[in-house]
Amino acid sequence: MKDSCARELKFRDPGRAAALAAKLQRTVSETGRSPVSVMHVCGSHEQAIARYGLRSAFPKDLHVIMGPGCPVCITDQPEVDEAIALARQGVRIATYGDMLRVPGTSASLADVQAEGARVDVVYSVTQALDLARASSEPVVFFATGFETTAVATAAAVLGDPPANFFVLSAHKYIPPVMEIVSEMPDSRVEGFLAAGHAATITGWGVFESFVARHDVPVVVAGFEPLDILAALVRLVELVRDGKRTVENLFPRCVTREGNVAAQQQLWKVFRPIGGRWRGIAHVPNGNLRLRDGWARVDARSNFTIDLAAVWDGAPSLLSQQCVCGDIMAGVKSPIDCRLFANECLPENPIGACMVSTEGTCRIWHEYNVSGQRAEIGARR
Amino acid sequence: MTTLAQARVAMKHGAGGRSMRKLIERVFLAGATGVAADMDDGAAIRVGDQWLIVTTDSHVIQPIVFPGGDIGRLSVAGTVNDLAMMGATEPLGLTCGIVLEEGFAIDDLERIQASIRATCADAATSIVAGDTKVMRRGEVDGVVINTSGVALTRRVVRDRGLQPGDAVIVTGTVGDHGMAVMAVRHEFQFGESLTSDVAPLNGLIRAALAAGGDGITAMKDPTRGGVASALHEMADKAGVSILLREEAIPVRATVRAAAELLGIDPLFIANEGKALIGVRPGQAEGVLTALHMHPLGRDAAVIGTCLAESPGSIVLDTGFGQRLLSEPDGELLPRIC
Amino acid sequence: MCLGVPGRVVEVHDNEAVVDFFGVSRRVRLELVDQPVQPGDYILNHVGYAIRRIPEDDIEGTLKMYEELLREAAEDDLMAGDVRGEVEATREG
Numbered sequence: 001m002k003d004s005c006a007r008e009l010k011f012r013d014p015g016r017a018a019a020l021a022a023k024l025q026r027t028v029s030e031t032g033r034s035p036v037s038v039m040h041v042c043g044s045h046e047q048a049i050a051r052y053g054l055r056s057a058f059p060k061d062l063h064v065i066m067g068p069g070c071p072v073c074i075t076d077q078p079e080v081d082e083a084i085a086l087a088r089q090g091v092r093i094a095t096y097g098d099m100l101r102v103p104g105t106s107a108s109l110a111d112v113q114a115e116g117a118r119v120d121v122v123y124s125v126t127q128a129l130d131l132a133r134a135s136s137e138p139v140v141f142f143a144t145g146f147e148t149t150a151v152a153t154a155a156a157v158l159g160d161p162p163a164n165f166f167v168l169s170a171h172k173y174i175p176p177v178m179e180i181v182s183e184m185p186d187s188r189v190e191g192f193l194a195a196g197h198a199a200t201i202t203g204w205g206v207f208e209s210f211v212a213r214h215d216v217p218v219v220v221a222g223f224e225p226l227d228i229l230a231a232l233v234r235l236v237e238l239v240r241d242g243k244r245t246v247e248n249l250f251p252r253c254v255t256r257e258g259n260v261a262a263q264q265q266l267w268k269v270f271r272p273i274g275g276r277w278r279g280i281a282h283v284p285n286g287n288l289r290l291r292d293g294w295a296r297v298d299a300r301s302n303f304t305i306d307l308a309a310v311w312d313g314a315p316s317l318l319s320q321q322c323v324c325g326d327i328m329a330g331v332k333s334p335i336d337c338r339l340f341a342n343e344c345l346p347e348n349p350i351g352a353c354m355v356s357t358e359g360t361c362r363i364w365h366e367y368n369v370s371g372q373r374a375e376i377g378a379r380r
Numbered sequence: 381m382t383t384l385a386q387a388r389v390a391m392k393h394g395a396g397g398r399s400m401r402k403l404i405e406r407v408f409l410a411g412a413t414g415v416a417a418d419m420d421d422g423a424a425i426r427v428g429d430q431w432l433i434v435t436t437d438s439h440v441i442q443p444i445v446f447p448g449g450d451i452g453r454l455s456v457a458g459t460v461n462d463l464a465m466m467g468a469t470e471p472l473g474l475t476c477g478i479v480l481e482e483g484f485a486i487d488d489l490e491r492i493q494a495s496i497r498a499t500c501a502d503a504a505t506s507i508v509a510g511d512t513k514v515m516r517r518g519e520v521d522g523v524v525i526n527t528s529g530v531a532l533t534r535r536v537v538r539d540r541g542l543q544p545g546d547a548v549i550v551t552g553t554v555g556d557h558g559m560a561v562m563a564v565r566h567e568f569q570f571g572e573s574l575t576s577d578v579a580p581l582n583g584l585i586r587a588a589l590a591a592g593g594d595g596i597t598a599m600k601d602p603t604r605g606g607v608a609s610a611l612h613e614m615a616d617k618a619g620v621s622i623l624l625r626e627e628a629i630p631v632r633a634t635v636r637a638a639a640e641l642l643g644i645d646p647l648f649i650a651n652e653g654k655a656l657i658g659v660r661p662g663q664a665e666g667v668l669t670a671l672h673m674h675p676l677g678r679d680a681a682v683i684g685t686c687l688a689e690s691p692g693s694i695v696l697d698t699g700f701g702q703r704l705l706s707e708p709d710g711e712l713l714p715r716i717c
Numbered sequence: 718m719c720l721g722v723p724g725r726v727v728e729v730h731d732n733e734a735v736v737d738f739f740g741v742s743r744r745v746r747l748e749l750v751d752q753p754v755q756p757g758d759y760i761l762n763h764v765g766y767a768i769r770r771i772p773e774d775d776i777e778g779t780l781k782m783y784e785e786l787l788r789e790a791a792e793d794d795l796m797a798g799d800v801r802g803e804v805e806a807t808r809e810g
Binding site: 366 | 389390391392398402642643645697698699700702704706
């Protein structure tokens with residue numbers, strides 16, 4: 001029983017997937033519209049879609065747009081610059097791997113690492129805590145990611161961290177950006193897939209006022225191929241029937257209230273403030289900063305961060321032509337960008353969408369090089 | 381437009397992927413002609429009616445001891461395998477140059493030596509020349525070993541020889557070595573059974589060549605950068621595309637689980653005891669049977685087919701759909717989001 | 718938001734659990750999970766913290782939900798009949 005449970009946890013049965021894909025095709029046709037556009041706001045959804053090749057299984061009339069859900073992509077240049085400045089000032093930085101190569105205004109953490117600065121890649125804040133405990137020097141944890149990741153940082157802060165451990169918070173909060181995207185004049189999005197893991201923390205209740213205000217359905221989705229296909233089927237059904245509701249298709253992990261204990265820890269440590277999301281401009285309440293009571297661990301309160309030293313070069317002309325913002329808002333595609341697959345490549349990224357393994361441009365480059373879709377050989 | 385990163389060598393330049401290739405092309409091959417310009421696993425030089433295969437490799441792995449092997453075994457196997465990938469399965473001999481950091485434990489050195497001797501015995505070869513240097517504490521990280529090898533062969537197998545219609549065979553499970561090393565680095569504890577596959581393959585390849593003969597069109601060992609990197613190089617050089625079936629690719633359950641935990645694709649992870657073999661369709665079954673009969677080839681499988689369309693593309697059929705398999709670039713970094 | 722991976726709890730020590738992810742063990746922190754966790758439970762891990770205990774019966778529930786989605790097609794829909802047949806055929810797996 002345990003073994004079959006383990007398999008079921010994976011939800012990767014190709015037979016069921018094919019059936020759901022067929023149902024999705026029928027449901028899209030039943031809307032009587034072409035295309036039907038829906039948006040997801042989670043880098044991991046895009047990653048799962050790309051990894052399993054699901055786009056080649058989606059109906060041609062269904063546009064599944066990736067919105068601003070890649071936390072790496074929306075971390076603004078000045079925020080990256082803060083980490084770089086500290087690194088150049090000789091402070092040891094611990095960062096999640098995804099952020100290592102994101103360009104700030106003129107350099108990335110990988111660049112300063114090559115210059116000799118101490119930058120450690122960690123996959124958990126607990127590793128950064130370990131680094132601090134093993135050292136007498138300050139360790140600054142560059143805290144990036146959405147609320148699902150921010151709760152871990154909160155737990156670390158609440159857990160009596162060593163005196164030489166600091167947090168430079170660039171965490172983000174997703175629900176406000178869905179509002180922004182819905183209010184954009186060019187927006188054609190008719191429904192949203194909500195990120196299952198973030199909703200594990202926040203609960204699906206947070207979307208109820210959103211659907212009421214913006215007249216679009218929201219379906220909470222998991223990350224296995226069956227989860228994604230099933231959620232899309234349900235979302236398109238809701239679009240077809242004109243139903244403006246929230247539905248939870250990830251009940252094994254998400255409830256209406258969410259994880260209240262984690263929420264309490266999150267809001268004890270962080271407060272939401274407005275801030276710039278890279279390429280999206282101002283998002284009210286979209287950034288998470290440490291509350292004043294936690295100044296002891298706040299890197300911004302303990303270090304003078306010399307940003308002027310980082311801005312010794314003007315942003316390159318190329319970066320000014322980057323349209324990642326429009327891509328993340330779903331109003332442009334990578335192939336609309338002059339730089340895509342020319343000057344902007346995974347090994348030489350101009351914008352964050354190309355840096356992150358979940359960035360739209362990076363994913364498009366990987367599976368849609370030169371505009372060809374990857375469908376060769378005999379289809380099964 | 382030169383970015384800051386390109387003015388200095390970065391870790392990605394050693395990782396076996398796109399950046400390393402670009403560095404080699406730009407710095408080392410500028411103006412190069414002849415044999416080295418092929419950038420194959422080894423150099424092939426005509427000597428009489430045979431070919432002399434020459435290869436060299438430097439090993440800087442940390443930690444120097446890992447589940448399933450150590451830097452000594454790796455140093456020998458790596459070079460023996462490069463020779464084997466060119467079709468030269470009987471090495472004439474290896475050289476071994478060691479650079480040691482002051483303070484390196486003699487016990488560790490003896491352990492490395494014992495591994496070198498044992499692995500040479502596995503490969504039916506020996507170290508015929510060597511060199512030893514010591515650098516001051518802090519000037520080098522522990523130990524660096526360079527090995528080079530020479531062998532004769534009547535027929536050279538190039539990594540550029542794939543043809544449309546060829547079957548692509550992998551000789552066993554993928555991702556074992558890199559995952560074992562990462563597990564030690566990331567301190568996976570309790571009950572892990574991740575071991576490196578490091579092994580000399582010349583015996584296995586000899587069996588494959590005996591069974592497949594001229595039907596074997598190309599070979600390459602998927603070391604740094606994994607199967608993805610090696611297949612990209614093979615497809616690029618041959619001007620074919622490769623359609624892979626994901627469910628056919630042998631991966632140990634523990635490697636799959638560990639890779640998923642870290643958000644890394646097993647196809648990007650280094651192998652040190654596996655080979656990729658391109659075979660004409662008529663001979664694929666025979667080669668597979670020969671591989672299965674050898675202890676190092678029990679999990680060998682046909683994982684894909686070569687096609688003429690979209691040259692250079694590697695396409696993965698996931699069972700749910702198709703997608704392009706990208707060429708890995710830079711160090712493998714654990715992903716959070 | 719990302720990379721939440723499910724695993725089975727093997728041991729629990731204070732605020733830390735040893736969790737098995739299909740043969741690979743990892744230590745996972747328990748400060749964030751809102752229910753008590755015991756050996757044998759399944760949890761969702763994200764960046765080294767358990768963020769949810771996954772109740773076993775919820776798995777069956779999710780699969781039933783998928784079946785419902787497929788079954789909602791009309792009785793006389795031949796295509797639905799075909800794909801139902803496919804699903805039945807793969808149920809052995």
